[in-house]
Amino acid sequence: MAQLFVCQGHDVIPRWREAFAEARLVTPEQARAQAGAGDRVWVTSDLDRWSGLVSNLSRRGAILSVLSYAPNSLEAFQALGAGARGYAHVLSPPELLRQVEMVVTHQGIWVWPELLAQVVGGAFRTLGGEAMLQKETLACLTEREQAVALAVAEGLSNKAVANRLAITERTVKAHLGAVFRKLGVRDRMQLILKLSHQEQDAL
Amino acid sequence: MAQLFVCQGHDVIPRWREAFAEARLVTPEQARAQAGAGDRVWVTSDLDRWSGLVSNLSRRGAILSVLSYAPNSLEAFQALGAGARGYAHVLSPPELLRQVEMVVTHQGIWVWPELLAQVVGGAFRTLGGEAMLQKETLACLTEREQAVALAVAEGLSNKAVANRLAITERTVKAHLGAVFRKLGVRDRMQLILKLSHQEQDAL
DNA sequence: TGTTACCCTGTCCATCGGTCCAATACCGAT
DNA sequence: ATCGGTATTGGACCGATGGACAGGGTAACA
Numbered sequence: 001m002a003q004l005f006v007c008q009g010h011d012v013i014p015r016w017r018e019a020f021a022e023a024r025l026v027t028p029e030q031a032r033a034q035a036g037a038g039d040r041v042w043v044t045s046d047l048d049r050w051s052g053l054v055s056n057l058s059r060r061g062a063i064l065s066v067l068s069y070a071p072n073s074l075e076a077f078q079a080l081g082a083g084a085r086g087y088a089h090v091l092s093p094p095e096l097l098r099q100v101e102m103v104v105t106h107q108g109i110w111v112w113p114e115l116l117a118q119v120v121g122g123a124f125r126t127l128g129g130e131a132m133l134q135k136e137t138l139a140c141l142t143e144r145e146q147a148v149a150l151a152v153a154e155g156l157s158n159k160a161v162a163n164r165l166a167i168t169e170r171t172v173k174a175h176l177g178a179v180f181r182k183l184g185v186r187d188r189m190q191l192i193l194k195l196s197h198q199e200q201d202a203l
Numbered sequence: 204m205a206q207l208f209v210c211q212g213h214d215v216i217p218r219w220r221e222a223f224a225e226a227r228l229v230t231p232e233q234a235r236a237q238a239g240a241g242d243r244v245w246v247t248s249d250l251d252r253w254s255g256l257v258s259n260l261s262r263r264g265a266i267l268s269v270l271s272y273a274p275n276s277l278e279a280f281q282a283l284g285a286g287a288r289g290y291a292h293v294l295s296p297p298e299l300l301r302q303v304e305m306v307v308t309h310q311g312i313w314v315w316p317e318l319l320a321q322v323v324g325g326a327f328r329t330l331g332g333e334a335m336l337q338k339e340t341l342a343c344l345t346e347r348e349q350a351v352a353l354a355v356a357e358g359l360s361n362k363a364v365a366n367r368l369a370i371t372e373r374t375v376k377a378h379l380g381a382v383f384r385k386l387g388v389r390d391r392m393q394l395i396l397k398l399s400h401q402e403q404d405a406l
Numbered sequence: 407t408g409t410t411a412c413c414c415t416g417t418c419c420a421t422c423g424g425t426c427c428a429a430t431a432c433c434g435a436t
Numbered sequence: 437a438t439c440g441g442t443a444t445t446g447g448a449c450c451g452a453t454g455g456a457c458a459g460g461g462t463a464a465c466a
Contacts, residue, residue, distance in 0.1 A: 059387060099309045108306030108313045116312075142412065150275060155392040157452070164273075171414050173454070180454080187422090187454075189358040192395050345442065361423070374444055380424070381442095390424075390452095408466085415460070422453065429446075436439080 003101075005042045006031045006053065016042070019094035020101070028053055037061025040101055044068070044090055045075055051082040058083030063104050067092070071112040086110040137194060140182050148175040152188050153195040205242045206304075209234045211250065219245070222297035223304070231256055240264025243304055247271070247293055248278055254285040261286030266307050270295070274315045289313040340397065343385050351378040355391050356398040 003023045005016050016023050026034065028047060035041050035057045043050050045068040058064045065086030066079035076087045085104040088096065089112060103110040138146045144165075151161040158176070162169040176188070185191050206226045208219050219226050229237065231250060238244050238260045246253050248271040261267045268289030269282035282290045288307040291299065292315060306313040341349050347368075354364040361379070365372040379391070388394050 055387075102309045103306045103311030106302045106305045106311075106313075107316065108303075108309075108311035109319070110309075110311045113310065144413065147273070154276070155396045158454095159452085167413090168415060169452095170416065174414075177454070187358075187360075189360075189391065189395060192392060193358045196396070347443065370443090371445060373446065376424070377444075383424080410463100410465080412463085413461080416458080418456085420453105420455085423451085424449100425451105426449075427447080429444100431444080432442080434439100434441090436437100 002034070002039045003042075004031055004035060004039055006047065007044055008047065013090065015091065015094050015097065019097035031057065035060065035062045039063065040065070040105065042067055043084075045079070051078050054079065054082040054084050065100055065104055065110070068112075071115060073115050076111055076115050080109070080111075087115070088112050137183060141179060145175045145179050145182070148172055149179045149183075149191060149195065152176065152179075153192050155192070205237070206245075207234055207238055207242055208245045209250065209256065210247055216293065218294065218297050218300065222300035234260065238263065238265045242266065243268070243308065245270055246287075248282070254281050257282065257285040257287050268303055268307055268313070271315075274318060276318050279314055279318050283312070283314075290318070291315050340386060344382060348378050348382050348385070351375055352382045352386075352394060352398065355379065355382075356395050358395070 003020045005013075005023055005025050006028055007013075007025060008027065016025075031041060031043075031053065037060065039062045041057055041062045042065050043054055045066055047053065050066070054064045054066060064079075064082075064084040065088065066075075066084045067088055067090035068075055069090050071087065071089055079087045085108065086100045088100050088110065092100070100110045138149065141149060147165055148161055151164055156164065158169050158172045162172045165172070179191065180186065183191065183194060185194060206223045208216075208226055208228050209231055210216075210228060211230065219228075234244060234246075234256065240263065242265045244260050244265045245268050246257055248269055250256065253269070257267045257269060267282075267285075267287040268291065269278075269287045270291055270293035271278055271282075272293050274290065274292055279290045288311070289303045291303050291313065295303070303313045341352070344352060350368060351364055354367055355361075359367065361372050361375045364375045368375070382394065383389065386394065386397065388397060
């Protein structure tokens with residue numbers, strides 16, 4: 001469970017060593033070579049292709065946090081989208097870094113406090129809008145059919161939907177068949193498109 | 204620093220007491236009366252006006268987590284938008300509940316794992332960073348793989364893609380396999396979800 | 407009581423989808 | 437000229453999917 005700080009060496013942050021005595025400073029290349037599952041890896045967003053590094057290491061099971069000199073919401077979502085679980089200022093005090101580390105090691109998300117409101121608020125508005133569009137097409141479905149349709153629209157397999165709704169896979173198929181018939185689609189792929197993106201349903 | 208579980212009493216979850224020995228079960232009214240700054244409050248989403256309760260208590264400094272019998276992205280955003288910091292299944296095992304508690308008390312966000320991708324993705328789209336991210340994901344594909352990926356993202360079957368591109372269905376499978384590998388997705392549904400929010404600008 | 411709608415389950419079967427094993431050919435780079 | 441990447445196929449395997457057919461149960465309603 002190594003604690004790795006990825007940087008180019010041009011600016012070593014003493015706060016990092018204060019926060020984690022056992023921290024190791026490594027180059028991006030060393031990080032790619034050494035980081036494994038469970039390692040806590042900290043990446044500064046001034047590195048070249050930092051998001052690629054983040055997604056690479058996070059896919060390998062490492063726990064990523066991104067540190068930025070100028071935190072902003074877009075970069076925050078780039079970080080989270082790439083698989084990072086933490087996003088904070090690069091000069092955060094040691095106590096804060098330890099707090100971030102505590103959160104991310106427990107499967108949590110830690111975002112720079114000033115951005116948290118936009119993160120949640122903005123996301124909620126879009127989801128609300130999408131929900132309105134979905135409501136129309138879902139209106140003609142029964143409650144259970146809607147649950148199945150929405151689960152399928154998330155990319156789940158029939159087995160996964162059955163597991164989530166605590167019913168058999170066969171029942172999922174039955175509901176799904178009804179959904180296809182009512183919405184006039186042929187398969188789950190077109191259902192996903194219909195629910196996730198309304199405007200082009202000329203199929 | 205009380206640990207309060209808000210419920211109507213009709214279904215007391217023993218896991219809650221397993222997770223937190225000092226937990227107190229309270230009604231929504233009791234919660235409004237007793238909860239104060241620093242208290243950890245757990246609310247089930249089957250309560251009437253649960254989101255109002257959540258926003259009320261969170262404004263008073265309590266640390267809110269929402270527990271749902273059927274977690275879904277819309278409800279997750281409602282919860283986060285109302286000020287909750289945690290969102291999990293109501294039947295989560297005690298270890299998971301303690302993990303959530305650990306995260307939220309350290310200023311973190313904890314979201315039911317299956318919803319995390321959507322939470323991040325939905326919020327990212329809000330800020331208009333979608334097109335850039337999509338171009339980045341398509342950039343690592345060859346010209347032919349992009350054509351196949353985009354056709355599949357329209358909901359076409361392998362056979363239909365083969366007809367459009369004037370190649371064999373077998374070849375479509377080959378390209379598609381490469382696309383899955385490079386983009387780190389498991390099947391065509393994940394691919395659709397990854398690409399369905401852009402199109403129109405890559406051809 | 408019969409009807410209707412919804413929810414749940416089962417079996418059978420044809421097709422589709424994804425991955426494994428190959429192979430051939432083109433083209434640029436070393 | 438050999439090597440690596442890309443594009444193109446083939447076959448085979450097996451799980452996932454969707455449709456057809458055939459039921460079970462509950463609840464509301466005339």
